[in-house]
Amino acid sequence: MVSEPTKSSIFPRTDWAELGRATEADAPCLDRLIRLYWQPLKIFLMATFPGLKQQADTLLQEFAEDKLLQDGWLRKADQNRGRFRDFLKTSLRNFVLDRLNRAEAKNPPISLEELEQEPPPPAAPSEAFDLAWAQAVLAETLRRMEADCKKPGEDQPRRSYIWEMFRIRLLEPIFNDTVPPAYDQLIERFGLKSPTDASNTLLSAKRIFKAHLSRVIKEYAGQDAAAATEIQALEDFLIRLAKRG
């Protein structure tokens, strides 16, 4: 059954091969697909139809049952026609508009007049959705990287140091707006033997992060080239959004 996942577990893991399996009524696959896309879709729905915030979960539940879970519906998603997440957004928007029109025709408790704003045209980008998407991708990347680095029995005996160094030198300054700990502090804390040792530890961390990021994105975007394009697209989007404040 559809349930709202926790924040850290939400992320779109579906690749087109998995999507293909989902269209063949693979129930666990479909369930996972819906769970993973739930939060970004909810954010998109509430941003597009602010007047329907209270009904967002219900509408998403109905969208899942009427569309996603219907045999053959996901076959309409054509990789060549655009990104899968755009397909989902357009479908959800059309679904909600259809519900609103029907409700308006029957009786007037929910009408377009009640909405705080007109819904945007279908091609309008949903920044909230894309931001939620980027957050989900990055959160999953970090979750996997941390688990990977802390995995017992890894070949590199100091692999857990790699995560720790990445966390305190790069992550915490980003998230907390603090100055990164100085070089001297790092070598003392981690017992680094030389600048090459210190640099290699930090470089390894960056490489592991990049590898997990690529893997996470490849799972829904496809092969290397598409993943690289998607990483660039996400970066461009975030920079554009950041510049606007």
Add this chain to the structure above:
Amino acid sequence: MKLEKRMQDPRQPSVTVDRTVMSESDSPAAVFQSRANKLATLLATGEEHARLWRPDELAAIFRHQMSAPMLVDLGGFDSRTATKLRTLSEAQGLLLKSFGDLFHHPSPLIELLELVKNFAKANLDHPESGLPGEIAAALYYTSIAAALIRLDARISQLPDADLRHGLQWTLEQAWLDEKTKELLAQALGKISGVQKGAMS
């Protein structure tokens, strides 16, 4: 708890700063609380061409380099080199353990200086080397300077003008220690003398 205190006590489980609390395992949660500018910075973290270290950390890095055991860095070339290095550094009771020991020894072994020069060059030439270019360049020119001054030997085929330029550049780095500056200044003087035909 401030970061500085956390650094002093690794047993502490979390870091608390003015705005955000981030435990050792809640980075995914921090992502969901972050705005676009922070996410963009995080996304760019995987880019390897970004500088690993700040310019104001070069003094600490050079200090660390000079005190680092040579075997740690140079032993990474290959097993033969590592064995050779170990043999050389322990030869004749010289006990040359660190880069600083080597550069400031009254009669360092030329093979060791050449190994250091090659190590520095390899890092300078490697696009993915994490060692700051400034530090690699300083090692490179200091090894040449040490050979020139301590052994009256030339271990580089660089033209005098290029060598002088490199020595001068290294000498001007504010993060360099006084002993190394002195060595470089002597080498620079010697090279200038060479150019004037003072040395055959």
